[in-house]
Amino acid sequence: xxxxxxxxxxxxxxxxxxxxxxxxxxxxxxxxxxxxxxxxxxxxxxxxxxxxxxxxxxxxxxxxxxxxxxxxxxxxxxxxxxxxxxxxxxxxxxxxxxxxxxxxxxxxxxxxxxxxxxxxxxxxxxxxxxxxxxxxxxxxxxxxxxxxxxxxxxxxxxxxxxxxxxxxxxxxxxxxxxxxxxxxxxxxxxxxxxxxxxxxxxxxxxx
Ligand code: GLN
Numbered sequence: 001x002x003x004x005x006x007x008x009x010x011x012x013x014x015x016x017x018x019x020x021x022x023x024x025x026x027x028x029x030x031x032x033x034x035x036x037x038x039x040x041x042x043x044x045x046x047x048x049x050x051x052x053x054x055x056x057x058x059x060x061x062x063x064x065x066x067x068x069x070x071x072x073x074x075x076x077x078x079x080x081x082x083x084x085x086x087x088x089x090x091x092x093x094x095x096x097x098x099x100x101x102x103x104x105x106x107x108x109x110x111x112x113x114x115x116x117x118x119x120x121x122x123x124x125x126x127x128x129x130x131x132x133x134x135x136x137x138x139x140x141x142x143x144x145x146x147x148x149x150x151x152x153x154x155x156x157x158x159x160x161x162x163x164x165x166x167x168x169x170x171x172x173x174x175x176x177x178x179x180x181x182x183x184x185x186x187x188x189x190x191x192x193x194x195x196x197x198x199x200x201x202x203x204x205x206x207x
Contacts, residue, residue: 001186004029004039006065008055010047010080014171018179019043035064041074041186044081046133046169049106052080053096062096069099072162076182082165083136090139100163101142108137108154108167118168122157123148125177130156130168137167 003019005012007028019026027039042065044052056062069075069085077085077100083092085100092106107114114134122128123146130151138155141147148164149157156167170178 001025001041001183002027002037002039003041003043003183003186004034005043006045006052006081008059008061009051010045011078011169011171012043012045012047014169015043015045015078015179018171018176019183022176022180022183024183029061029065032060032064035061038068038073041076041182042068043182044075044077044084045171046079046081049080049083049096050094053084053094056096066097066099069097069163074182074186075163076179077163077165078169078171079133079135079167082138082167085163085165100145100158100160100165102138102145102155102158102160102165103140104136105139106136107134108139109135118151120149120151120156122178125181128170128178129173129175130170131172132156132168135167138165 001024003024004027005015007030016026029035083089083104083106084096086104087098087101088103090103090105116132117129119127119129138158141155141158145158145160147155148159158165164182
């Protein structure tokens, strides 16, 4: 299993560490050449979305990544990565991949209270300790978007088709469960020709 981790800016090293810890291969995507071999999954890390978006365009990587996501490549996006996927941003004129039908608010918790930790249930996993760093949250989501976690009634984790987006940083600390869920969905998707059938199965068991 090869997972491409966008590595132009931000917290990519921690995601690489998680992927390796789970026994998969992590490929850092830094320049167009790194996109010549399409990976089995993609991680968009936290960082600064404006910088990441600009670098992706300046380096000439934007269109390929957008096409991969549109074509159904499984994506795990965290924090700034969620901003890159969002169809609209309520407090920013910029738009990036626009593949996730949600409205996201950047730096949504304010600058002073921008970083905090919360523990909340995550669909299919159980309670997760979540680290928020100047985090965005989802203000509005298309009905087709599945909500995976909320904190104080704010949506902080969603799944839509091939995309999982999180407001928080699952790569911080030693809890590998969210990365494991993502990797598991890649292998199940490969076998069955569908992505994220793992979570679908889980869900039907719960209901
Ligand atoms: N505030 C950042 C942004 O708007 C996101 C923060 C993060 O990724 N930790 O891009």
